Amino acid sequence: MKKNKRQNTKCESEGSEFLVLGNLMIRGIWAYKTYTNMPGYDLIAINPISQKQCKIQVKSRWATNANYAFPLKNLECDFVVFCRLNRGAGPSFKNRRHTAIKDPQYWVVPIENAKTTVKTGKFSNCKINKIENIDSFQNNWQLINDFLI
Structure with missing residues (x-):
């Protein structure tokens, strides 16, 4: 049996960062994208009046x-913004036709809340459905706005 090749989602991953950036900016939160592969964060949000800033990491899932x-x-x-892009079924999913394309979903999570479910090791991950509330x-998005005040 031929094993499915891993799907390249680099473009979609970059796109999710721009989606988050746009969501911040349309809410009046000044933000910009950092250089690609900046360790620990992808976006910086700032308040030019209070001169506060916050680092935002964007994590996305394609399927x-x-x-x-x-x-x-x-x-x-x-903050970590978890983004489900909802672009349909992944290449390994047998019933692709039953998985519809939907609008992206976002969870804006303070890092302290995300840390509560981080599993460390070779494949460190965070299960957002295990985060309380x-x-x-x-x-x-108001959480980021409040952080910057």
Whole structure:
């Protein structure tokens, strides 16, 4: 049996960072993207009045049917935004036609909350469905705004 080749999602991963950047900016939160592969964070959000800033790490999953575990090794940030891109079924999923493309979903999680479920080791990850009150973090961009005040 031929094993499925791992799907290259580099473009979509970069796109998820821009999606998060756009979500911040349309809410009046000044933000910019860092250089690619900056250890620990992908975006910086700033408040030019208070001169506060926060580091944001963006983690994404391509498939609509992906599990809720996101790789998370470096915890040197203030927030992690978990983004499910929901682009349909992954290449290894047998019933692809039953997995619809949907709008992306976002969870804006303070790093202290994300740390509670991080499994360390060779494949460090965070299972966001195990974070207490995870529903309160969905689309909660106000957390970043409040952090910057």
